[in-house]
Amino acid sequence: xxxxxxxxxxxxxxxxxxxxxxxxxxxxxxxxxxxxxxxxxxxxxxxxxxxxxxxxxxxxxxxxxxxxxxxxxxxxxxxxxxxxxxxxxxxxxxxxxxxxxxxxxxxxxxxxxxxxxxxxxxxx
Numbered sequence: 001x002x003x004x005x006x007x008x009x010x011x012x013x014x015x016x017x018x019x020x021x022x023x024x025x026x027x028x029x030x031x032x033x034x035x036x037x038x039x040x041x042x043x044x045x046x047x048x049x050x051x052x053x054x055x056x057x058x059x060x061x062x063x064x065x066x067x068x069x070x071x072x073x074x075x076x077x078x079x080x081x082x083x084x085x086x087x088x089x090x091x092x093x094x095x096x097x098x099x100x101x102x103x104x105x106x107x108x109x110x111x112x113x114x115x116x117x118x119x120x121x122x123x124x
Contacts (some may be wrong), residue, residue, distance in 0.1 A: 016111065017111070018030050020113050027050055027051055029081070034060070072107075099101075
Protein backbone atom coordinates (compact mmCIF):
# COMPACT_ATOMS: atom_id res chain seq x y z
CA UNK A 1 0.00 0.00 0.00
CA UNK A 2 1.38 3.45 -0.88
CA UNK A 3 0.38 6.91 0.19
CA UNK A 4 0.00 8.21 -3.36
CA UNK A 5 -1.16 7.12 -6.79
CA UNK A 6 2.31 7.89 -8.15
CA UNK A 7 4.74 5.54 -6.35
CA UNK A 8 7.71 7.77 -7.29
CA UNK A 9 6.23 10.56 -5.17
CA UNK A 10 5.01 8.36 -2.31
CA UNK A 11 6.83 8.70 0.98
CA UNK A 12 6.75 7.15 4.39
CA UNK A 13 3.69 8.04 6.46
CA UNK A 14 3.13 7.03 10.10
CA UNK A 15 -0.19 7.65 11.86
CA UNK A 16 -1.99 6.34 14.92
CA UNK A 17 -5.48 6.14 16.39
CA UNK A 18 -6.19 5.48 20.07
CA UNK A 19 -9.51 4.07 21.25
CA UNK A 20 -10.33 3.77 24.94
CA UNK A 21 -12.19 0.46 24.98
CA UNK A 22 -13.15 0.88 28.65
CA UNK A 23 -15.19 3.98 27.76
CA UNK A 24 -16.06 3.12 24.18
CA UNK A 25 -14.62 6.47 23.04
CA UNK A 26 -11.59 7.85 21.22
CA UNK A 27 -8.75 8.77 23.58
CA UNK A 28 -8.46 12.52 23.05
CA UNK A 29 -5.56 14.76 24.11
CA UNK A 30 -3.25 11.80 24.66
CA UNK A 31 0.46 12.61 24.25
CA UNK A 32 2.17 10.61 21.49
CA UNK A 33 5.84 10.67 20.46
CA UNK A 34 7.54 9.08 17.45
CA UNK A 35 11.15 7.88 17.71
CA UNK A 36 13.60 6.18 15.38
CA UNK A 37 16.34 3.82 16.57
CA UNK A 38 19.70 4.96 15.19
CA UNK A 39 23.25 4.36 16.42
CA UNK A 40 22.00 2.31 19.40
CA UNK A 41 19.71 5.06 20.75
CA UNK A 42 16.17 6.37 20.27
CA UNK A 43 15.99 9.69 18.41
CA UNK A 44 12.85 11.79 18.93
CA UNK A 45 11.27 12.71 15.59
CA UNK A 46 7.95 14.24 16.60
CA UNK A 47 5.67 14.90 19.56
CA UNK A 48 1.94 15.14 19.06
CA UNK A 49 -1.43 14.95 20.79
CA UNK A 50 -4.42 12.91 19.68
CA UNK A 51 -7.38 14.97 18.54
CA UNK A 52 -11.01 14.67 19.62
CA UNK A 53 -11.29 11.64 17.30
CA UNK A 54 -8.33 9.91 18.98
CA UNK A 55 -6.16 10.30 15.90
CA UNK A 56 -2.67 11.65 15.45
CA UNK A 57 -2.14 11.94 11.75
CA UNK A 58 0.81 14.32 11.80
CA UNK A 59 3.66 12.10 12.97
CA UNK A 60 5.58 12.48 9.67
CA UNK A 61 4.06 15.44 7.86
CA UNK A 62 7.04 17.76 7.49
CA UNK A 63 8.13 17.79 3.83
CA UNK A 64 11.77 18.04 4.94
CA UNK A 65 11.49 14.73 6.79
CA UNK A 66 12.59 11.80 4.66
CA UNK A 67 13.00 8.89 7.06
CA UNK A 68 14.57 5.75 5.73
CA UNK A 69 13.46 2.23 6.64
CA UNK A 70 14.42 1.10 10.10
CA UNK A 71 13.12 0.57 13.62
CA UNK A 72 10.57 3.06 14.98
CA UNK A 73 8.68 3.45 18.22
CA UNK A 74 5.50 5.26 19.15
CA UNK A 75 5.36 6.17 22.81
CA UNK A 76 1.85 6.65 24.19
CA UNK A 77 1.88 8.60 27.48
CA UNK A 78 -1.36 7.25 28.88
CA UNK A 79 -0.84 8.23 32.52
CA UNK A 80 -2.11 11.81 32.14
CA UNK A 81 -5.02 10.64 29.99
CA UNK A 82 -6.25 8.20 32.66
CA UNK A 83 -5.74 10.75 35.45
CA UNK A 84 -7.86 13.29 33.54
CA UNK A 85 -10.59 10.68 33.33
CA UNK A 86 -10.27 9.75 37.05
CA UNK A 87 -9.25 6.19 36.15
CA UNK A 88 -6.58 4.06 37.78
CA UNK A 89 -4.27 2.33 35.34
CA UNK A 90 -1.27 0.05 35.68
CA UNK A 91 0.45 1.47 32.57
CA UNK A 92 2.00 4.95 32.78
CA UNK A 93 3.22 4.72 29.19
CA UNK A 94 3.08 2.24 26.34
CA UNK A 95 5.84 1.82 23.76
CA UNK A 96 4.99 0.17 20.46
CA UNK A 97 8.13 -0.75 18.53
CA UNK A 98 7.86 -1.68 14.86
CA UNK A 99 10.06 -2.11 11.80
CA UNK A 100 9.57 -0.10 8.61
CA UNK A 101 10.81 -1.99 5.58
CA UNK A 102 9.49 0.26 2.81
CA UNK A 103 9.86 4.04 2.99
CA UNK A 104 7.08 4.48 0.40
CA UNK A 105 4.28 2.93 2.48
CA UNK A 106 1.76 4.12 5.00
CA UNK A 107 2.09 2.65 8.49
CA UNK A 108 -1.00 3.08 10.66
CA UNK A 109 -0.47 1.84 14.23
CA UNK A 110 -3.76 1.86 16.20
CA UNK A 111 -3.87 1.32 19.95
CA UNK A 112 -6.87 -0.20 21.71
CA UNK A 113 -6.51 0.93 25.30
CA UNK A 114 -7.99 0.03 28.67
CA UNK A 115 -6.64 0.66 32.19
CA UNK A 116 -5.26 -2.86 32.58
CA UNK A 117 -4.55 -3.94 29.03
CA UNK A 118 -3.89 -2.83 25.47
CA UNK A 119 -3.53 -4.23 21.99
CA UNK A 120 -2.12 -2.92 18.74
CA UNK A 121 -1.91 -4.00 15.13
CA UNK A 122 -0.97 -2.63 11.71
CA UNK A 123 -4.02 -0.83 10.41
CA UNK A 124 -4.73 0.68 7.05
